[in-house]
Each structure stands twice: as C-alpha cells, then as structure tokens.
Amino acid sequence: xxxxxxxxxxxxxxxxxxxxxxxxxxxxxxxxxxxxxxxxxxxxxxxxxxxxxxxxxxxxxxxxxxxxxxxxxxxxxxxxxxxxxxxxxxxxxxxxxxxxxxxxxxxxxxxxxxxxxxxxxxxxxxxxxxxxxxxxxxxxxxxxxxxxxxxxxxxxxxxxxxxxxxxxxxxxxxxxxxxxxxxxxxxxxxxxxxxxxxxxxxxxxxxxxxxxxxxxxxxxxxxxxxxxxxxxxxxxxxxxxxxxxxxxxxxxxxxxxxxxxxxxxxxxxxxxxxxxxxxxxxxxxxxxxxxxxxxxxxxxxxxxxxxxxxxxxxxxxxxxxxxxxxxxxxxxxxxxxxxxxxxxxxxxxxxxxxxxxxxxxxxxxxxxxxxxxxxxxxxxxxxxxxxxxxxxxxxxxxxxxxxxxxxxxxxxxxxxxxxxxxxxxx
Numbered sequence: 520x521x522x523x524x525x526x527x528x529x530x531x532x533x534x535x536x537x538x539x540x541x542x543x544x545x546x547x548x549x550x551x552x553x554x555x556x557x558x559x560x561x562x563x564x565x566x567x568x569x570x571x572x573x574x575x576x577x578x579x580x581x582x583x584x585x586x587x588x589x590x591x592x593x594x595x596x597x598x599x600x601x602x603x604x605x606x607x608x609x610x611x612x613x614x615x616x617x618x619x620x621x622x623x624x625x626x627x628x629x630x631x632x633x634x635x636x637x638x639x640x641x642x643x644x645x646x647x648x649x650x651x652x653x654x655x656x657x658x659x660x661x662x663x664x665x666x667x668x669x670x671x672x673x674x675x676x677x678x679x680x681x682x683x684x685x686x687x688x689x690x691x692x693x694x695x696x697x698x699x700x701x702x703x704x705x706x707x708x709x710x711x712x713x714x715x716x717x718x719x720x721x722x723x724x725x726x727x728x729x730x731x732x733x734x735x736x737x738x739x740x741x742x743x744x745x746x747x748x749x750x751x752x753x754x755x756x757x758x759x760x761x762x763x764x765x766x767x768x769x770x771x772x773x774x775x776x777x778x779x780x781x782x783x784x785x786x787x788x789x790x791x792x793x794x795x796x797x798x799x800x801x802x803x804x805x806x807x808x809x810x811x812x813x814x815x816x817x818x819x820x821x822x823x824x825x826x827x828x829x830x831x832x833x834x835x836x837x838x839x840x841x842x843x844x845x846x847x848x849x850x851x852x853x854x855x856x857x858x859x860x861x862x863x864x865x866x867x868x869x870x871x872x873x874x875x876x877x878x879x880x881x882x883x884x885x886x887x888x889x890x891x892x893x894x895x896x897x898x899x900x901x902x903x904x905x906x907x908x909x910x911x912x913x914x915x916x917x918x919x920x921x922x923x924x925x926x927x928x929x930x931x932x933x934x935x936x937x938x939x940x941x942x943x944x945x
Contacts, residue, residue, distance in 0.1 A: 524672065528665030529658070536654045544650050548643045555639045559620035562589055563632040567622040570596055570630060593633040612636070675703045682710050686717060693718075792910045794931045795836065797827040797866060801857055804840045811848060812855065819844075823859035829866035829928035831910040836926070839914065842903040843870040843924050850874065851922060861930065868926040869917070876920025885916055900924075 566589065573580055585594060586609065593609040611617075616636040623629050675698040682694050693711040697704050805821055812819040840857070847855045853873025860867045877885055888901045900914075907914040912928040 524669040525662070525665050528668070529662060532658050532661035532665075536657055540650055540654045544647050547646050547650065551643050551646060552639060555618060555634070555642075556620065559592075559618060559632050559634060560622075562592060563620045563622040563630050566594065566596075566632060567624055567628065567630040570628055571624055571626070574598075574626070574628065589632065591634060591638070595631040595633075597629040597631075598627060671698075672700070672703075675700065675707075679703065679706055679710065682707075682714075686710065686714055792830045792832055792929075794828050795831050795833050797829055797836075797859060797868065797928075798825055800833060800836050801840065801859070801868070804837060804844060805857065808841070808844045808848070815848065817848075817852075818854040820854060820856050821858075822856050823869075824861055825859075827859055827861055827866050828931045829912075830931060831912065831928050835906040835910050836928075839903040839906050839926055840868065840870070842899040843926075846899055846924075847872045847874070847922070853921075864930075865912075866928045866930050868928070869923055870925075871918070871921060871923035873921050876918075876922045877916070879919070882916065882919050886914075 566585070569585075570580060580596060589609075591609070593611045612633060612635040617633055618636050618639065619631060619633045621629060621631040675696075678694075678696060678698075682696075685692075693714045694707065695711060696707055698707070801821060805819055809819050844855065844857075847870060851872035851874030855870065855872045858869045858871075860869075886900050886904050888898065904914040907926055907928075910928070912926060915925050915927065917923050917925045
C-alpha cells in the first residue's frame with residue numbers, strides 16, 4: 520500500500536509540475552525576449568534624442584561617449600538615409616543572432632540599435648534552469664510528504680490489523696488507540712466496541728460454565744442421595760418406590776436448573792414471575808435436604824405462617840432456598856430453621872442457623888462474586904441474589920451472627936394492585 524501511495528503521489532506531483540512548469544517556462548522565455556526587445560527600443564529612442572540634441576547644437580556625434588553609455592550594443596546612425604553620415608559603434612553580431620530596434624525623427628535622422636541574441640538566450644536558459652530546479656525541489660518535497668503521509672496511513676492500518684487479529688485469537692481487550700484520522704478513528708472505535716462485546720460474551724460464557732457447575736452440584740448431590748436410599752432399601756418395595764419417585768423429582772429439578780441457567784445466560788428471564796405456593800417449594804426443598812442434615816447430625820425445621828403465595832418462579836425460588844440451605848450446611852452449625860412471614864408489602868422467607876456466622880470483614884462483601892469466608896466457591900449467594908432479583912424480590916443478610924438470610928418477595932395482592940411487570944437480569 521505504501522508503494523502505491525508513493526507512486527500515485529509522485530505521478531500527481533509530476534503532472535502538476537508539468538502543467539505548471541511548462542507554461543511557466545514558455546511565459547518566462549517570452550517575457551525575457553520581450554523585455555530585451557523593449558530595452559533595445561528604449562535605447563534607440565534615447566539615442567535618437569541625444570543625436571537630435573547634438574544636431575541642434577551643431578556638435579559632432581561622440582562615438583566614444585555613445586559606446587560608454589550603450590555597452591554591448593551595435594549602433595548605427597543615419598541622416599536622411601545617406602550612409603556618409605553614419606556613425607558605427609560596437610561589433611556587429613551575426614545575422615542569425617541579432618536583435619534590432621530602430622527609431623526615426625521627423626528631421627530624417629534614423630537610429631538603429633542591435634545586440635547579440637546569445638546573451639538573451641543565455642538569460643532564458645538560466646531562468647529555465649531555475650524553474651527546473653524549483654520543479655525538482657517540488658517533486659522532492661512531494662515525495663517526502665508522500666512518505667510521511669504513507670507512514671501515517673499504513674502504520675495505523677497495520678495496528679488495526681493486529682488488533683483485529685488479536686480479537687480473532689480471543690484477546691478481547693479494547694486498544695483505545697486513536698490516530699488523529701477521522702476514518703481510522705471510527706474503525707478503531709468499532710473494533711473497541713466489538714472487543715467489549717466479545718469480552719462480555721466470553722465473560723458470560725465463563726460465568727455460565729461456573730454457575731452451571733455450582734448450581735448443578737446440589738441437584739446431583741440430592742439425586743445421588745436418593746439413589747443411595749434406593750440401594751439401601753432394596754428389600755422394601757414401598758421405600759424403593761418412594762425414593763424412586765423422589766429421584767424422578769430430583770431429575771426434573773435438575774432439568775429445571777439447566778433451563779434456568781440457559782435463560783440466565785441468554786438474558787431471557789423477563790416477566791416470568793407468577794403466583795406460586797410458598798409451602799410447596801419449601802416442603803420440596805426440606806424433603807430433599809433433610810437426609811443431608813440428618814447425616815450431619817443436625818435438624819432442619821420449617822416454621823412460620825402457612826398458605827402464603829408470592830410472585831416468583833418455582834425453579835428460581837427453589838434454587839435460592841437450596842443455595843441458602845447448602846450454605847448453612849457447609850458453613851453453619853446447629854439446627855436450621857426456615858421461617859416464613861408476611862406483611863402488607865412482602866412475603867419473607869428466613870433461613871437461619873446457630874453457627875458462628877459471618878465475620879465483620881466479610882459482611883459488606885458477602886454477596887460479591889467469588890467471595891467466600893469458608894473455602895467455598897463464592898458463587899452461591901451471588902447467584903441466589905441474582906435469581907431473587909430476576910423474580911422481582913431481593914435477598915438480604917438480616918443478621919450476621921448467627922447468620923440469618925431473608926428472601927423478600929412481592930405478595931400476590933400487591934402485584935395485582937400495582938400491576939407491576941417484573942424484569943431483571945438473571
């Protein structure tokens with residue numbers, strides 16, 4: 520590209536120099552020749568006045584003085600056209616290189632002044648050489664400017680090509696380079712926006728993989744516990760049937776979790792909240808988690824008001840409660856109480872235990888991603904809060920020690936009265 524820019528610039532400069540230099544050389548040559556002719560004509564008129572003055576004074580023509588006044592001139596003076604009265608000063612140039620100017624008076628005096636054309640031609644050549652030198656200098660300047668301009672254009676293009684190649688290789692960092700050229704800056708801005716979008720997509724993909732591994736672990740753990748119960752009670756068909764049905768429920772919940780995660784990754788969980796029965800979700804979760812707490816020698820209890828209904832999604836609320844129960848099982852202690860209550864503005868689900876709780880340093884950051892105080896993944900509470908927000912509610916830490924988390928959901932009657940549209944990021 521640089522070679523093409525240099526070639527095109529040089530061609531344009533040559534054409535411009537030719538279009539300007541050739542007419543300029545012709546005009547300058549004619550001006551010099553015309554100026555020499557006018558100078559000869561002026562000399563002839565002045566000399567005629569001198570000859571007329573000498574004639575009126577009855578004085579002879581002083582050839583030596585005329586020669587000093589008109590250097591490099593060949594002068595002839597006639598009176599009445601008769602050669603005997605002629606005075607010749609200087610050396611006569613050849614006929615091929617002779618420029619002549621004459622002047623006549625009413626008294627019959629005729630003056631002719633000549634000069635060698637070679638001097639004029641030499642002056643013309645000198646001026647033409649000057650024009651050629653200026654043209655060469657203009658071409659050199661044009662080539663220099665073309666080199667600078669080509670570097671100014673090609674280097675940013677190479678930089679943009681490297682940025683595009685880096686984006687293609689997966690390095691989605693915005694370069695934020697600007698080059699002072701509007702078109703190139705626009706391309707750089709588009710590449711930066713593309714890098715931001717690609718980075719967001721890659722980050723979303725990584726988050727989805729992390730969230731999926733975290734959220735699927737709990738249903739898989741519950742499913743494996745049910746299968747273990749089936750194996751342990753192989754001789755009792757009633758227990759096998761019950762545990763098999765529970766395993767099917769766990770498999771269905773696993774499918775629901777996958778659907779929730781896919782919807783979260785695609786940002787499609789909008790306006791999905793609907794009136795649900797809180798007791799059904801809580802009883803399902805307590806049934807699933809009771810064996811794990813029993814093995815740990817801890818109790819899992821349900822307390823509070825019954826028959827509550829709130830605006831939420833069954834899968835989303837189930838994952839939130841499961842995350843809180845798992846968090847209490849791993850990091851808490853003593854019995855775990857899941858209590859429900861209601862007010863005019865919200866339905867509250869509290870999950871609390873009697874463990875050591877959360878340290879003061881961790882309280883402000885407990886819902887941040889990848890923040891954990893007990894060696895966990897630091898994803899459970901973050902995902903639980905996002906799922907609650909997507910259903911139009913909120914998840915809060917109401918007491919750090921012992922830890923008590925509360926889920927606040929919108930009552931059905933409040934939703935109907937306000938006609939609220941629930942939407943939010945998952």
